[in-house]
Amino acid sequence: MPNPVAQPSPAPMPTALQVFRAWSPHLLSLWFPGTALVFLLTGPHVWWGALLFVVPIAVAHHLDTRGFREVRQPNEKLPAWPFDGLVYLLGILHLVNVVLFVRLLSGGSVVSFDFWIGVLVVGASSGYSIITAHELIHRRGAFAQHFGRLLLCGVLYEHFYTEHLRGHHVRVGFSDDPATARYGETFRHFYLRTVPAQFKNAWRLEKRRLGDESMSNFDPRMLSHRCLHGLVVGWGFGLGVLLLGGLVPFLAFVLQSVFASRALEVVNYFEHWGLVRQGHRVHPRHSWDTHSWFTYYALIGLSRHADHHAHPARPYQALRVFEEPPLLPFGYIGMIPLCVLRNARFQKWASLELRRKGYGPFAQSEGEAA
Numbered sequence: 307m308p309n310p311v312a313q314p315s316p317a318p319m320p321t322a323l324q325v326f327r328a329w330s331p332h333l334l335s336l337w338f339p340g341t342a343l344v345f346l347l348t349g350p351h352v353w354w355g356a357l358l359f360v361v362p363i364a365v366a367h368h369l370d371t372r373g374f375r376e377v378r379q380p381n382e383k384l385p386a387w388p389f390d391g392l393v394y395l396l397g398i399l400h401l402v403n404v405v406l407f408v409r410l411l412s413g414g415s416v417v418s419f420d421f422w423i424g425v426l427v428v429g430a431s432s433g434y435s436i437i438t439a440h441e442l443i444h445r446r447g448a449f450a451q452h453f454g455r456l457l458l459c460g461v462l463y464e465h466f467y468t469e470h471l472r473g474h475h476v477r478v479g480f481s482d483d484p485a486t487a488r489y490g491e492t493f494r495h496f497y498l499r500t501v502p503a504q505f506k507n508a509w510r511l512e513k514r515r516l517g518d519e520s521m522s523n524f525d526p527r528m529l530s531h532r533c534l535h536g537l538v539v540g541w542g543f544g545l546g547v548l549l550l551g552g553l554v555p556f557l558a559f560v561l562q563s564v565f566a567s568r569a570l571e572v573v574n575y576f577e578h579w580g581l582v583r584q585g586h587r588v589h590p591r592h593s594w595d596t597h598s599w600f601t602y603y604a605l606i607g608l609s610r611h612a613d614h615h616a617h618p619a620r621p622y623q624a625l626r627v628f629e630e631p632p633l634l635p636f637g638y639i640g641m642i643p644l645c646v647l648r649n650a651r652f653q654k655w656a657s658l659e660l661r662r663k664g665y666g667p668f669a670q671s672e673g674e675a676a
Contacts, residue, residue, distance in 0.1 A: 328380075329388045339434055350414070366600065397435070401456075401460060404559070407562065410424065440470070454467065461567055465536055473485070478583065493649050497571050505533075576652070576656075588616055590631050598636060610626065
């Protein structure tokens with residue numbers, strides 16, 4: 307296993323002030339959920355008031371493309387509780403935002419600025435909730451995993467729990483992993499391929515867990531099928547929104563879910579684009595990293611994706627920087643519009659980076675590709 311960049315000597319126990327200094331920048335993770343909360347608590351808005359809430363998203367993109375870097379290694383002796391507390395706060399905030407969004411639009415109209423700006427702002431917050439859920443489902447405790455699954459139900463994407471843990475992390479970099487984007491693949495093609503393939507694979511993995519991959523969907527054992535549970539809970543909530551709030555809040559709930567899951571798949575797209583694994587072990591070179599300061603703190607460590615795949619149980623505050631991974635030009639917020647709106651430019655840049663590192667199709671030997 308490669309060594310982290312500038313691996314430090316064993317650190318002493320941190321003081322309370324050092325813990326606070328390490329933890330407090332992660333409060334930037336409240337950026338998107340907090341923006342959504344303010345939007346929902348101050349509505350309904352006049353048209354220009356609603357438009358003002360696009361500004362924090364634009365500012366986030368600006369900060370994430372300015373080249374501010376965070377490459378310091380974490381202090382391995384930091385206590386977990388303040389970082390865990392922030393994760394649970396973010397999860398609760400997501401659920402509150404979804405409920406408030408439904409409430410705001412009850413009796414509203416689909417042609418209002420609150421509807422469409424709300425889909426954007428709350429959808430961005432809900433996309434962030436998938437990051438929170440991702441952190442939770444990798445925890446060993448049952449409560450954390452169930453809470454993570456609940457957050458995924460709030461964006462109608464609970465099957466991610468099964469597919470990500472037992473599918474993607476096992477097969478990342480292999481040709482049969484639907485969440486690994488292939489070299490030369492556009493985001494549009496990837497999205498149309500990965501969404502049904504991930505759901506189909508999650509459904510199959512759950513049947514296998516229950517004892518028979520070929521069992522009928524009407525088999526009594528399907529009552530324990532986790533993906534089925536996710537569909538019932540997620541769409542059950544949607545049905546409740548429809549019955550209690552009406553068609554407009556229901557459409558808003560579905561659209562913010564689609565926005566959030568699509569943002570997730572853009573991230574999936576560039577996190578492994580063009581990388582190939584032929585060996586059995588997952589190494590840091592099988593994932594793209596970014597040193598963006600904004601992504602690291604606002605997206606609770608997601609920028610250090612290479613260490614996450616090499617050590618999936620490592621919490622976000624303990625993720626390390628490695629030399630081996632190819633590096634993205636921007637942070638995650640900056641990468642999303644680049645991949646969606648200027649995909650040819652992304653592919654050209656990413657190809658140059660893979661060539662520079664000698665990875666993917668530019669590997670000199672099977673050992674380097676693996």
